[in-house]
């Protein structure tokens with residue numbers, strides 16, 4: 475139960491979807507067709523899950539009816555497909571708690587303090603919530619949010635203050651290019667070679683030439699603290715020498731890694747870190763809580779987009795029985811059903 479003095483606003487919803495990967499997005503669509511509106515939460519600041527994060531520019535060849543498309547394009551198409559259902563999107567926050575209220579509804583709380591009360595929940599959490607890889611140096615945790623940042627959101631707006639950025643891939647290069655407008659930037663990576671789109675690399679090269687971004691090849695060794703304040707960073711350079719770099723603001727863009735996190739604490743039956751479900755309703759051991767996509771397991775499970783889309787479809791029909799108790803849930807075709815056309819906001823041409 476919530477504490478009596480808990481004044482946080484509560485969002486009431488028929489369905490809460492945890493995870494805005496491809497399967498969570500398609501879950502919105504299948505629920506929408508059945509007249510069920512949804513709220514969606516994702517730990518990442520953008521939708522698309524693995525497709526967006528791990529293989530945005532690589533081709534996928536096994537989505538039915540789409541001979542080839544990139545991860546990014548699939549996510550764009552899914553977003554377009556769910557637009558008629560206007561789901562509430564709550565990004566950059568992790569669902570950290572889920573429990574049942576005395577009235578049977580499900581209460582979810584996020585790391586950003588949002589609270590949802592839902593009739594049904596769909597866990598579409600894939601391989602877990604993507605979290606920034608942490609800098610593993612002594613004293614780093616205590617600096618987080620003050621002088622060590624994993625996102626530019628927490629970086630103090632202090633034009634002119636030098637910034638040391640760690641990382642060798644697109645997010646690190648992008649941050650260096652963006653930040654160089656306002657402050658001197660040093661980019662530290664284990665070698666002087668970066669993985670990013672050609673246009674971005676060209677901008678980095680130009681800024682290096684103008685002296686606005688300095689690149690150092692090396693690996694972080696130790697933080698220098700003065701009291702509880704960061705003063706610098708020891709770096710092992712490519713020749714095996716230790717260099718002391720002055721630094722008062724660090725931005726670590728070391729990539730993301732998935733973490734199953736709190737889901738394991740919600741009392742749901744699991745097998746090898748996956749949620750066990752039945753294959754008719756894709757329901758977990760808790761009635762009303764469904765699990766779809768890469769997070770679930772059942773005999774014959776394959777971690778494929780196509781399988782996740784099928785699971786989302788049957789889970790939506792099962793949830794409709796809970797959201798509209800006592801009402802028959804009819805299968806209707808999007809081709810011919812005027813009711814579905816209305817929900818989709820389309821007017822098909824009449825022959």
Ligand SMILES: Cc1cc2nc3c(=O)[nH]c(=O)nc-3n(C[C@H](O)[C@H](O)[C@H](O)COP(=O)(O)OP(=O)(O)OC[C@H]3O[C@@H](n4cnc5c(N)ncnc54)[C@H](O)[C@@H]3O)c2cc1C
Pocket residue numbers: 492493494495496497498515516517518522523524525528529533534535536567568569570598599600601602603604734735736737766767768769777778779780782
């Ligand atoms: C390199 C690569 C290539 C692939 N190629 C193919 C292919 O060709 N064909 C194919 O069918 N499949 C392919 N796959 C597999 C496919 O990408 C996955 O099956 C699919 O992404 C699963 O979707 P999902 O929505 O279940 O999970 P995900 O895509 O993992 O999305 C889950 C989302 O949930 C969020 N999340 C997790 N926990 C929480 C929480 N507590 N709170 C808030 N948010 C949370 C995560 O941040 C994430 O965004 C490929 C996978 C990889 C890695």
